Amino acid sequence: MSPEIQTGNLTFPEVSDETTLLEVDDLHTTFSTSRGPLHAVNGVSLTLDRGETIGIVGESGSGKTVLTRSIMGLVPREGVTRTGSVNFMGQEILNAPDKSLRQLWGSQIAMVFQDPMTSLNPVMRIGKQIAEPLRLHTDMDGKEARANALSLLTQVGIPSPEERLRAYPGELSGGMRQRVMIAIALACAPRLLLADEPTTGLDVTVQAQILDLLATLQKDRTMAMILVTHDLGVVATRTDKIIVMYAGNVVEQAPTATLFSAMAMPYTEALLGSTPRIANPSHTRLNAIEGRPPDLVNVPPGCPFSPRCKYAQDICHQVRPPLVPAAEPNHLFACWFPLGGRSGPHPPAVTVGVASERPDRPDPVPGPAS
Amino acid sequence: MTDRLVPVEPQEAGTTISTRAVDADVGGTAAALTEAPAKKRLGWFFWVCAAWIALVILTAIFAGLLPLKDPLYQDYSALNQGPSGAHLLGTDDLGRDIFSRVIYGARVSLVIGFGAILIGLAIGGTLGIMSGYLRGKFDTITNSASYVFLAYPAIVAIIAIVAFWGNAWWQITLILGVAASPILYRVVRASTLSYSTKEFVMSARALGATNWRILTKEILPNVLPAIASFSLIGVATVIVLEGSLAFLGLSVQPPTPSWGNMINEGRTELTTDPWLVLFPALAIFFFLLALNFVGDRLRQHFDVTVGRL
Numbered sequence: 001m002s003p004e005i006q007t008g009n010l011t012f013p014e015v016s017d018e019t020t021l022l023e024v025d026d027l028h029t030t031f032s033t034s035r036g037p038l039h040a041v042n043g044v045s046l047t048l049d050r051g052e053t054i055g056i057v058g059e060s061g062s063g064k065t066v067l068t069r070s071i072m073g074l075v076p077r078e079g080v081t082r083t084g085s086v087n088f089m090g091q092e093i094l095n096a097p098d099k100s101l102r103q104l105w106g107s108q109i110a111m112v113f114q115d116p117m118t119s120l121n122p123v124m125r126i127g128k129q130i131a132e133p134l135r136l137h138t139d140m141d142g143k144e145a146r147a148n149a150l151s152l153l154t155q156v157g158i159p160s161p162e163e164r165l166r167a168y169p170g171e172l173s174g175g176m177r178q179r180v181m182i183a184i185a186l187a188c189a190p191r192l193l194l195a196d197e198p199t200t201g202l203d204v205t206v207q208a209q210i211l212d213l214l215a216t217l218q219k220d221r222t223m224a225m226i227l228v229t230h231d232l233g234v235v236a237t238r239t240d241k242i243i244v245m246y247a248g249n250v251v252e253q254a255p256t257a258t259l260f261s262a263m264a265m266p267y268t269e270a271l272l273g274s275t276p277r278i279a280n281p282s283h284t285r286l287n288a289i290e291g292r293p294p295d296l297v298n299v300p301p302g303c304p305f306s307p308r309c310k311y312a313q314d315i316c317h318q319v320r321p322p323l324v325p326a327a328e329p330n331h332l333f334a335c336w337f338p339l340g341g342r343s344g345p346h347p348p349a350v351t352v353g354v355a356s357e358r359p360d361r362p363d364p365v366p367g368p369a370s
Numbered sequence: 371m372t373d374r375l376v377p378v379e380p381q382e383a384g385t386t387i388s389t390r391a392v393d394a395d396v397g398g399t400a401a402a403l404t405e406a407p408a409k410k411r412l413g414w415f416f417w418v419c420a421a422w423i424a425l426v427i428l429t430a431i432f433a434g435l436l437p438l439k440d441p442l443y444q445d446y447s448a449l450n451q452g453p454s455g456a457h458l459l460g461t462d463d464l465g466r467d468i469f470s471r472v473i474y475g476a477r478v479s480l481v482i483g484f485g486a487i488l489i490g491l492a493i494g495g496t497l498g499i500m501s502g503y504l505r506g507k508f509d510t511i512t513n514s515a516s517y518v519f520l521a522y523p524a525i526v527a528i529i530a531i532v533a534f535w536g537n538a539w540w541q542i543t544l545i546l547g548v549a550a551s552p553i554l555y556r557v558v559r560a561s562t563l564s565y566s567t568k569e570f571v572m573s574a575r576a577l578g579a580t581n582w583r584i585l586t587k588e589i590l591p592n593v594l595p596a597i598a599s600f601s602l603i604g605v606a607t608v609i610v611l612e613g614s615l616a617f618l619g620l621s622v623q624p625p626t627p628s629w630g631n632m633i634n635e636g637r638t639e640l641t642t643d644p645w646l647v648l649f650p651a652l653a654i655f656f657f658l659l660a661l662n663f664v665g666d667r668l669r670q671h672f673d674v675t676v677g678r679l
Contacts, residue, residue: 074576078506106577113576119569123591132587133577184577 021191021224022048022071027084027094029063029070035297040066042248043084046241050191051222055235055256057271058245061293064228065114067245068194071226072109073101089191107137110185112214114197116177120169126153126180127165133187152183156213175206179213186217193218193225199234211238232272236260241330244268247294247304250323254331264326264338267305303335311337321345416667419660426657430476438470442625450643459649462632463639468646471627472653478621478628479654482543483609487554487601489547494555495597501555502562503585512555519552525614532620539622542615546608557600561593595669602665606658613654629654 029041041063048054056064069075071086073093086094088109093101113119121129130152131145140148146165153161156179169177178198185193195214199207215238218225229235235242235256242259244252244267252265263269273287291308294300303309306316315336323334324345336345429436439457445465453460459468494516501509531545565571566589574588609629615621616630617637624631629650636646 072576074572102578102580104578105575106579111573111576113569113573115569119573121570121574121588121592124587132574132579136578136583181573184573 020047021050021052021089022046023085023087024071025085025087027067027070027086028082029066029075030081032079032081033297038296039299040248040296041070044243044245044250046243046253048192048224048226050224051218052241053218053225053227053239055239055242056226056228056245057230057232057235057242059230059271059289059293061296062245063248063296064230064245065196066248068111068196068226068228072105072111072194073098074105074111103137106133106190107188108190109192109194110188110190111194111196112178112181112185112198115201116174116181117201119181120177122169124168125165126167126169126172130165130180130184130187133184137188148187149183152187153180155217156180156183156186157209158183174202175210178202178206178210182210182214182217186221186223189221189223191223193223194228195225196228197230198227199229207234214238230271231275232268233275244271247299248296249304249334250332251305251335252333253323254326254328254333258328258331262326262328262331262340262342264331264333264340264342265335266309266311266339269339270308313337412667412671416664419663419667422656422660423664426476426653427480429473430480433470433473433477436473438473439467441466441471441474441627443467450639450646452643452645460643460645462636462646463643468632468649471632472629472649475627475629475632475650476653476657478539478626479609479612479630479657481539482546482612482621482628483605485543486546486550486608487604489544490550490554490604491597491601493548494551494553495558497551498555498558499562499585499589499593502559503566503581503589505566509559513559516552516555516559520556524549525611528611528615529618529620532615537615537620537623542612542621546611549611550604550608554597554601554604558593558597561596562589565589565592599665599669602661606661609654609658 024044024046027041027044028039031038031040044067046054056067058064066075070082073086073096075082077098082094084094085092088104093104120126127146127149130149131142134140134145134148135142138145149165150161153164158164158176158179164172164176164180169180172180178201182198193214198214199210202210211234214225214227217223227235227239232242239256241253241255243250244259244265246267252259252263252268254262259268263272270287270289274289276286277284289308294304294307300307300317302315302317302319303312303321306312309316313336319336321334321336322345323332325332326338326342443466445461445467447465448457448461449465450463451457451461457467457469459472461467462471497512501512528545528549532542535541535545571584571588574584579588612621612628613630613633616628617634619631619634621630622628624635632650633647636643636650639646
């Protein structure tokens with residue numbers, strides 16, 4: 001299998017810490033469906049340095065998973081169009097052929113999937129599944145790969161790893177399987193880890209352990225990570241930047257501390273408001289966001305969140321707000337009437353008068369202490 | 371590194387033990403993990419069936435070495451006799467020994483049964499797994515073709531081809547194999563389709579595995595148990611089909627015995643000497659019963675996807 005590595009036409013020189021690892025520019029992913037084009041990712045741009053963590057937050061169906069898969073190139077070739085640019089370590093990989101991407105997948109970019117119950121091959125022993133990428137991407141022989149698999153299992157905190165090597169996935173609990181998934185993803189020491197809701201399928205007690213484990217391993221390896229989740233609480237303490245997505249669009253993007261201290265987008269506020277709080281008395285109703293995300297085939301004009309936004313006004317339903325910089329550095333948002341009385345983008349002249357009629361609003365919900 | 375992870379161990383260890391063995395102490399130590407999981411038992415009936423299949427196959431192979439009467443020898447002093455010491459299962463209307471004919475007949479039935487399914491798997495199975503994984507145009511074409519084949523009444527086509535082409539044992543095997551392939555194609559394709567969309571296939575792709583590797587290492591091992599068990603049932607079906615052809619006088623020609631043509635030859639005597647039909651029919655019945663049971667049990671036994679609770 002080692003000839004695989006040489007056949008590709010991409011080369012990856014060792015990079016210094018300052019180099020930007022991943023640069024995504026105006027990425028669009030469109031699925032052609034029988035009802036027309038479905039815009040799952042609509043012009044997302046982001047940069048990620050070595051060892052940095054970006055959190056991508058949004059509801060189900062907001063395009064988070066498609067975004068990570070589009071970055072990686074793991075989308076079907078037929079019926080999907082991707083435009084824009086994905087630059088990984090100085091190479092354009094957006095429409096690179098599978099053959100060249102294969103040397104990247106697993107060795108430079110790895111992914112941890114959402115459901116640990118289905119993301120391991122049920123009829124292959126754990127040890128073999130961890131050794132597979134090692135055999136594929138390095139010239140290790142079976143014995144070395146096995147020894148490596150053992151040390152990886154130890155690193156991800158699996159008790160009696162020697163025996164686990166011979167176990168089948170069906171003999172492990174969900175938390176254990178997710179640890180194994182992480183061990184597989186980290187086997188070839190990738191520079192970028194895409195973790196697509198890595199804790200959604202797990203018990204709350206195990207969730208924290210898995211996230212802490214990811215953080216520890218990430219620090220040890222100066223590995224960059226994109227952490228996809230629908231839980232703002234998860235990303236609050238574990239990321240450097242946060243991107244909030246809604247209906248395939250970036251609606252707010254900021255360094256983590258800035259986002260929680262100077263939240264501008266009502267959707268971000270609503271997301272945070274729907275997190276259960278330990279301080280609330282028992283049986284407090286959760287603040288759900290009313291309504292559903294829009295149909296991505298027929299996105300209404302205007303701000304996609306406007307039908308559900310409690311601050312929405314006429315213009316919000318008619319003209320889509322652009323993503324504009326806020327006062328804080330690196331803080332972008334897309335809202336005509338941002339939270340906290342800050343100035344938004346200038347609404348088109350036709351409806352300028354509406355802005356002054358904006359009702360007073362409460363301050364944004366304070367973020368959890370970080 | 372390891373020190374930081376230590377605090378999580380007791381909790382995780384507890385979870386694992388509880389999923390592995392019901393009687394294990396949830397707060398148990400790592401020592402509890404070393405206990406071998408309870409062995410799955412196949413049950414006595416499985417062994418009876420397996421022994422029966424082995425016996426039939428072995429006697430069929432070594433029939434020439436066994437002290438059997440010549441299956442073609444016609445003893446005109448003992449026509450249509452019931453079971454006795456001299457003829458264990460009696461004799462037919464030409465005075466041939468039914469016991470030795472049943473054993474020699476197994477040769478034809480087994481070769482055609484297993485041979486046809488192997489050919490069917492080679493054609494239908496290969497196309498099925500490719501079409502289920504690759505999808506696209508290839509899938510559309512092969513899938514439609516399989517429907518066209520299945521829409522045509524197989525037995526009529528088989529009769530026509532056998533009548534036109536010939537009925538040597540290898541011709542029958544080939545024709546039945548081709549006839550079985552659309553069904554095997556559908557089973558393999560359906561199974562492949564369901565596994566192709568599983569996350570572990572995506573995960574293998576995300577680790578840089580090639581299509582060939584995904585097909586052979588991720589999908590095939592998962593699809594195999596279902597195919598193997600279905601194939602054993604398929605063997606049974608083909609043996610019956612060969613019997614039907616023989617009954618119509620279209621399979622391997624007399625005097626060579628097969629289970630099917632023995633029933634065919636005996637049917638005229640059914641009212642007076644029912645054992646002429648009974649014994650080959652019982653041979654088919656018990657062999658198929660054993661095949662089905664063993665196939666099903668083996669599938670359960672090697673199913674590692676279910677946790678050993």
